[in-house]
Amino acid sequence: MHNQLKDLGREIVSQESGEQLEKHSRLWNHKDALDALLSKKKNEKLQALRLMFKDSSEYCFTLEGFGAFPNLRFLHMDSRDVTDELLSEVKSMITSLANSYLSKKQLLPDLRWFSWHNFPLRALQISNFSLINLVILDFSRSKLTHDWSGWKHIKRADKLKVLNLSWCELLTKTPDFSGYLKLERLILEKCESLAEIHSSIEQLKFLVFLNLNFCSDLRYLPQKLGELPALAELLLDGTSIREIPRWWVMKNLKKLSLDATPIIHLPDSTGALTNLESLSLNWCSNMGILPHSIKELRSLIKLDLLETGITEFPNSMESLENLKELKLSWCYESRGISALPKLPISLISLAISSPSLITMPDLSSLINLKQLLMCMGVRDISGPSELVQQQDPMPWWIGKLSKLEVLTLTLPHMTKLSPELDVLPHLRSLHLHGCQALQCIPQIPSSVSKLHIIDCPSLTTLDISNLENLSELYVLATPLEDISGHELLYSLLEWKISADYAHDLQAHLRSKMLEQHGLTKNMLGRTREIERGYFSVLGKIKRYVL
Numbered sequence: 001m002h003n004q005l006k007d008l009g010r011e012i013v014s015q016e017s018g019e020q021l022e023k024h025s026r027l028w029n030h031k032d033a034l035d036a037l038l039s040k041k042k043n044e045k046l047q048a049l050r051l052m053f054k055d056s057s058e059y060c061f062t063l064e065g066f067g068a069f070p071n072l073r074f075l076h077m078d079s080r081d082v083t084d085e086l087l088s089e090v091k092s093m094i095t096s097l098a099n100s101y102l103s104k105k106q107l108l109p110d111l112r113w114f115s116w117h118n119f120p121l122r123a124l125q126i127s128n129f130s131l132i133n134l135v136i137l138d139f140s141r142s143k144l145t146h147d148w149s150g151w152k153h154i155k156r157a158d159k160l161k162v163l164n165l166s167w168c169e170l171l172t173k174t175p176d177f178s179g180y181l182k183l184e185r186l187i188l189e190k191c192e193s194l195a196e197i198h199s200s201i202e203q204l205k206f207l208v209f210l211n212l213n214f215c216s217d218l219r220y221l222p223q224k225l226g227e228l229p230a231l232a233e234l235l236l237d238g239t240s241i242r243e244i245p246r247w248w249v250m251k252n253l254k255k256l257s258l259d260a261t262p263i264i265h266l267p268d269s270t271g272a273l274t275n276l277e278s279l280s281l282n283w284c285s286n287m288g289i290l291p292h293s294i295k296e297l298r299s300l301i302k303l304d305l306l307e308t309g310i311t312e313f314p315n316s317m318e319s320l321e322n323l324k325e326l327k328l329s330w331c332y333e334s335r336g337i338s339a340l341p342k343l344p345i346s347l348i349s350l351a352i353s354s355p356s357l358i359t360m361p362d363l364s365s366l367i368n369l370k371q372l373l374m375c376m377g378v379r380d381i382s383g384p385s386e387l388v389q390q391q392d393p394m395p396w397w398i399g400k401l402s403k404l405e406v407l408t409l410t411l412p413h414m415t416k417l418s419p420e421l422d423v424l425p426h427l428r429s430l431h432l433h434g435c436q437a438l439q440c441i442p443q444i445p446s447s448v449s450k451l452h453i454i455d456c457p458s459l460t461t462l463d464i465s466n467l468e469n470l471s472e473l474y475v476l477a478t479p480l481e482d483i484s485g486h487e488l489l490y491s492l493l494e495w496k497i498s499a500d501y502a503h504d505l506q507a508h509l510r511s512k513m514l515e516q517h518g519l520t521k522n523m524l525g526r527t528r529e530i531e532r533g534y535f536s537v538l539g540k541i542k543r544y545v546l
Contacts, residue, residue, distance in 0.1 A: 030052045041068060044070060044071050053080060054080065055080070073111060075111060075114055111133060112134065117139075121148065126153050158182065161183060172195055184207060186211070188215060199224070201222055207230055209233045228250060234253060251275060253275065259282040277299055278303075285308065292316065307330065318342045325348065347369055349372075352373065354376065364400045371517055376410070405429070415437045417438075421444065432456055434455045439458050441453075451473050455478065459480065463485060472492065476496070476506055
């Protein structure tokens, strides 16, 4: 939630109730919430309560205090883990004076959202709480096990739609799901000991979202997982899954993510996922080929294949008529590919990095492209002069990409850019990294606002005289001798020109550039690996220019 909107909401609540805690409808400040809980003063207006315990000494409330909030709908408790030494003390603090109250009725009958991180299951019984109206249950970071007695009580929550058990490190297998038939979202992320999913998951006919990310001990999925008719998102990043079951009736699956798994191949039945919009196989180094049935994924919008071992693409890639984003790079151990297949005209964003890609691919048909990153490799060379002697991979088709907005090139053999560069009316950012043989740049479109030229040792002249919209210019590790239009430099927001490498600044600029191509968000924290992959091709020639 936007901070200003959140502050506005809190201000409205404060104005409505003044300083009287017993009149507040929402309590988010820990001290105020704890004071209200300890006072045991009845507050029928209170609907939301949030407590963030940082010290065990704060476990000084009684369950009777919750009885003062009969209309509470949202409860969030974030507590520290209770050690064995503190267990008896904490248990006494929480449960004292509550027995007589709890003998009459269960707590919080109107509760809809129950979130208690590090739930003290050894000191507190979940059966103390009424769950008849519960919709969301979040017990993240708790010491739960599959045979915990509390699962039986949770089955009474027949309205439960969301179950979050993230970071439950003692959970080796899931509970029996047969009592949670209305469940729509199941989150088991970072349950690192989880090795088995109960077969009853096949009964969750309303399950839309399943997150198993980073369950590193999970090697197998239930065979009938593919029969979940409503499942739309399946996240399996960082698991140990090598194979996935055949897809049958999973017609509604829209997102499948298998990043950083040892998976070897996708089943031929992948083509049955006709509504799939996003497929991610980043860092799947064992993945050698894609199934030919991928051509049936006509709804696919985003395909991520960073740092894979893929050596062969189906010839039918161009049939993916709705594909908008495609990211391709190869792991260090892989030989990659020497040529690209024909790509669909629908592409808007394309990122390619391959040390084995020598021949310049023909991208002239990609007339809808707005973002392009291309990083090509180099053949074995014996000296810097061979950079120029080898085939010049100039992107001759660049002028046909009239919608291009962001262009990043790492082409060590390229001696010059296409003169048609200046016909790109929408180009905003131009990044030239490691273009070792580049000797001249034609007129740059006046629309460019960001220009980065890094590690281009053959470039000595630059003309920026027509760049009326330029706000950011960085030229590093490039021995410029003449800059036409240098008077513009003093009106720029950011600029630096240096023949030095400025490694820290280069790293910062690379990060910004990758972000423009959507390569730094939601990438498992592997920014360094991404940079290594996209710039490793420079390693073969770096020794000749240092």
